[in-house]
Amino acid sequence: MVREGSFFTDGKRIQALSGLTAAAGILATILLSVFSPVSDDQKIKIWIVVGIVTVFIAIFNSFPKIYLDKRLTVVSDVVYIFMIALVMIFLGKSGSVLVILYMILVALDAFILPLSYFALVVLGSMLSIACISAINTNIFSSDFAFHMYGLAILAIVARVVAKDALLVKEEKETSESEIIELESNKREIRNLLESLSDGMFVVNAENMINFYNKAALSILKIVASEDKILGRNINDFLPTIGPDGPEIITNEVFGSLSSSVRNNFKVVRGDRTIKIHTNVTPVLEEGKLKGAIIFFRDITNEKNLDEQRAEFNAIASHEIRTPLTVIEGYLFFLLDPASKAKYDSLTKEYIKKAHEASQDLIHLITDILTVIRAEENSLSVNLKKVSLKEFTRDIVLSFKNKAKEKGLIINFKVLTKKEIPEVITDPVKLKEMISNYIENAIKFTEKGLVTVELGLLASEVLISVIDTGTGIEHGEQSKIFDKFYRTEDWKTRKTGGTGLGLFIVKTLAERLGGRVGVQSEIGKGSKFFFTIPVEYKNKKDLKEFKEGK
Numbered sequence: 001m002v003r004e005g006s007f008f009t010d011g012k013r014i015q016a017l018s019g020l021t022a023a024a025g026i027l028a029t030i031l032l033s034v035f036s037p038v039s040d041d042q043k044i045k046i047w048i049v050v051g052i053v054t055v056f057i058a059i060f061n062s063f064p065k066i067y068l069d070k071r072l073t074v075v076s077d078v079v080y081i082f083m084i085a086l087v088m089i090f091l092g093k094s095g096s097v098l099v100i101l102y103m104i105l106v107a108l109d110a111f112i113l114p115l116s117y118f119a120l121v122v123l124g125s126m127l128s129i130a131c132i133s134a135i136n137t138n139i140f141s142s143d144f145a146f147h148m149y150g151l152a153i154l155a156i157v158a159r160v161v162a163k164d165a166l167l168v169k170e171e172k173e174t175s176e177s178e179i180i181e182l183e184s185n186k187r188e189i190r191n192l193l194e195s196l197s198d199g200m201f202v203v204n205a206e207n208m209i210n211f212y213n214k215a216a217l218s219i220l221k222i223v224a225s226e227d228k229i230l231g232r233n234i235n236d237f238l239p240t241i242g243p244d245g246p247e248i249i250t251n252e253v254f255g256s257l258s259s260s261v262r263n264n265f266k267v268v269r270g271d272r273t274i275k276i277h278t279n280v281t282p283v284l285e286e287g288k289l290k291g292a293i294i295f296f297r298d299i300t301n302e303k304n305l306d307e308q309r310a311e312f313n314a315i316a317s318h319e320i321r322t323p324l325t326v327i328e329g330y331l332f333f334l335l336d337p338a339s340k341a342k343y344d345s346l347t348k349e350y351i352k353k354a355h356e357a358s359q360d361l362i363h364l365i366t367d368i369l370t371v372i373r374a375e376e377n378s379l380s381v382n383l384k385k386v387s388l389k390e391f392t393r394d395i396v397l398s399f400k401n402k403a404k405e406k407g408l409i410i411n412f413k414v415l416t417k418k419e420i421p422e423v424i425t426d427p428v429k430l431k432e433m434i435s436n437y438i439e440n441a442i443k444f445t446e447k448g449l450v451t452v453e454l455g456l457l458a459s460e461v462l463i464s465v466i467d468t469g470t471g472i473e474h475g476e477q478s479k480i481f482d483k484f485y486r487t488e489d490w491k492t493r494k495t496g497g498t499g500l501g502l503f504i505v506k507t508l509a510e511r512l513g514g515r516v517g518v519q520s521e522i523g524k525g526s527k528f529f530f531t532i533p534v535e536y537k538n539k540k541d542l543k544e545f546k547e548g549k
């Protein structure tokens with residue numbers, strides 16, 4: 001068997017041996033021409049052929065592009081063998097020695113050329129010998145058959161012997177070219193990752209760093225050589241601090257094997273604190289955890305600006321709300337018959353209007369504070385057990401008068417015969433959501449009914465507020481839950497409002513683990529609904545609920 005790494009599988013070495021054989025042929029020809037009884041006339045012809053062959057071989061072997069091209073190898077070998085055959089004519093009988101040389105050349109070709117090319121060399125050589133034999137019957141006539149048979153047998157034997165070697169060589173060449181391709185792909189991917197502006201680390205399942213890019217080092221201002229980074233724990237370079245304190249960046253994905261997790265973390269390195277936005281993706285192989293790819297971006301400046309802006313808004317809103325609540329309180333007190341304040345009916349009318357306006361302002365500022373908190377992701381929930389049926393009915397009752405003032409009837413219906421379970425949720429937020437829907441229903445309905453329905457889905461409770469009001473155009477229905485969106489033109493609108501109400505319902509519903517939706521037809525009315533889960537899902541809130549925080 002021919003083993004990989006042996007002489008016969010090494011194309012370059014065989015090629016070199018071919019070159020040496022050709023050179024030996026030239027030397028042998030020169031020696032034979034000097035030492036055998038050849039006429040001067042013949043000698044000159046021999047040297048001319050030798051000269052031509054020498055130049056030809058020198059050129060051929062000087063350019064790898066030429067000698068590594070298998071098609072050109074065929075041409076060169078046939079030319080060479082033709083030349084040897086020619087020289088043999090000039091040398092007469094003594095030239096027969098050269099037969100050995102071209103036999104060796106043909107045999108070596110069996111180890112480097114594919115079958116079709118090898119067959120061409122053998123045929124070309126046979127043709128050369130046949131031509132020479134035809135030109136000069138003296139030399140080859142008797143030996144012609146011997147040459148032909150000899151060449152054919154040699155070719156077959158060499159090829160059979162070379163078969164294994166060629167196979168091994170081919171495999172070697174394929175795997176070599178595959179390795180080259182892989183290497184170049186690897187280089188390309190590395191260049192791509194290096195040109196990213198996001199930092200990147202690749203870690204194994206033990207959090208050891210396998211790969212990083214330049215941006216990772218520059219964001220974290222790390223100056224260290226590759227050998228000091230690779231193989232080290234990610235937490236040595238990216239000591240992340242989550243909302244609950246120090247936490248290794250891969251904790252969440254390694255814990256849940258979820259597809260990809262985006263988070264914001266703080267990183268404290270020396271006296272520097274930076275805020276980063278991270279995207280961590282687990283690397284799984286047949287369901288087994290192999291590691292993770294971490295992308296991160298420095299968001300310190302953006303976050304600081306956001307925080308400053310939100311802080312300003314929160315302080316401003318809070319500072320406005322405090323005196324407003326005082327004004328609203330005093331106006332309420334003046335209107336309370338128990339206060340025994342003395343004023344005429346016109347003054348009473350003014351006080352009533354001022355009281356309503358102060359209530360609207362407090363409502364607006366409360367909405368703005370809710371939106372700020374939602375955008376900061378700091379909307380806290382205060383979970384309690386709620387009996388939904390009684391809870392919703394009480395809210396509906398509190399709107400009876402308001403509905404009556406507009407000539408509307410307000411109803412409450414439970415859609416299921418099944419027991420509505422007690423749910424754990426935030427009652428303040430729930431009340432705000434239901435009230436917002438009912439207020440809108442009354443506001444946008446001129447006559448008819450407002451119905452509040454309570455239903456049960458597979459794992460959720462469904463609360464709907466249905467009215468017989470103006471309805472909403474189809475194209476607008478997808479936008480009305482957006483912040484500040486109002487269907488009426490602000491210049492011509494008849495109803496007051498900021499466009500924050502539905503956005504807040506959506507934000508609160510999502511915070512409580514639910515969804516919102518609307519169905520509406522212009523002129524017929526609308527049905528606004530939201531769901532909340534029967535079993536509250538956010539583990540962190542539940543933990544606080546159980547600990548009674």
Ligand code: ADP
Nearest residue numbers: 440441444480485486487497498499500501502
């Ligand atoms: P606001 O009521 O303060 O304008 P909302 O976010 O509560 O803001 O509502 C956004 C818009 O959605 C309203 O301006 C109104 O055009 C439309 N809308 C809300 N509820 C209803 C309803 N029940 N019937 C018709 N249109 C409604």
